[in-house]
Amino acid sequence: MTSNKTADFKSSLQFDFLDTPTNKVLGAENYGDFQKRLRESNCQRCPELLEGRTHIVVDRGNPAAQIVAIGEAPGENEDEQGKAFVGRAGQLLDKIMESVGINTNKDMLIVNVVKCRPPANRPPKPQEAVSCLPYLHWQLKKVNPKLIILLGATAAKHLVPNIKEGGMRERVGQFFDSADFPGVKFLILYHPAYLLRDPRKKVEMWEHVKLLRKWLDETKTAAIPGAACLAGRQAGE
Numbered sequence: 001m002t003s004n005k006t007a008d009f010k011s012s013l014q015f016d017f018l019d020t021p022t023n024k025v026l027g028a029e030n031y032g033d034f035q036k037r038l039r040e041s042n043c044q045r046c047p048e049l050l051e052g053r054t055h056i057v058v059d060r061g062n063p064a065a066q067i068v069a070i071g072e073a074p075g076e077n078e079d080e081q082g083k084a085f086v087g088r089a090g091q092l093l094d095k096i097m098e099s100v101g102i103n104t105n106k107d108m109l110i111v112n113v114v115k116c117r118p119p120a121n122r123p124p125k126p127q128e129a130v131s132c133l134p135y136l137h138w139q140l141k142k143v144n145p146k147l148i149i150l151l152g153a154t155a156a157k158h159l160v161p162n163i164k165e166g167g168m169r170e171r172v173g174q175f176f177d178s179a180d181f182p183g184v185k186f187l188i189l190y191h192p193a194y195l196l197r198d199p200r201k202k203v204e205m206w207e208h209v210k211l212l213r214k215w216l217d218e219t220k221t222a223a224i225p226g227a228a229c230l231a232g233r234q235a236g237e
């Protein structure tokens with residue numbers, strides 16, 4: 001029997017056939033075209049996110065990478081610059097990944113569940129996440145990563161609908177599969193903004209990223225060192 005959560009998830013992959021601006025974005029032929037169309041779309045699907053929005057924040061990093069990291073939503077710096085994870089939390093993420101040989105601009109594409117900054121950095125509302133998920137799913141389909149890193153509970157909740165409420169604590173630092181994304185490995189990590197609020201969690205995070213490094217080496221997934229196979233994968237191919 002199909003659960004309500006699964007039904008919600010599946011419905012999030014569909015979009016309104018009359019929503020022409022969204023259809024135009026989702027009809028992009030390659031990743032570069034998608035970036036341009038979404039940035040210029042003036043998407044209006046989330047009324048509460050429109051007033052304070054400076055930019056629609058599509059991503060940061062390499063769309064040809066084998067790793068996609070998914071956060072929650074753009075913050076103030078991201079909204080200003082139009083790039084994901086460029087504030088304090090993003091800088092911390094860069095340092096953490098660098099410590100295990102991962103360059104967030106070359107080895108990873110970083111995206112968010114919603115592409116517009118929520119007022120006062122509140123978490124996105126469920127309807128906002130559902131409205132924006134077709135864009136995220138388009139990105140994941142096109143990038144076709146080997147590994148999706150879910151940064152924090154919001155990303156985990158919206159990408160893995162069968163994860164239990166409070167399941168973040170049980171699943172953080174573990175690799176797992178999802179029937180909705182065959183062939184893709186998932187890993188939940190603490191959101192770097194959470195580490196800024198509670199630096200004691202950095203010790204645990206360090207153990208988790210060491211496991212990440214081990215997995216990359218074992219599966220020969222591209223990340224420095226050994227980033228050579230990135231060269232053959234170009235955005236839009």
Ligand code: SF4
Pocket residue numbers: 043044045046049056114115116128131132
């Ligand atoms: S969050 Fe996503 S769906 Fe909502 S207005 Fe922004 S781009 Fe559109």
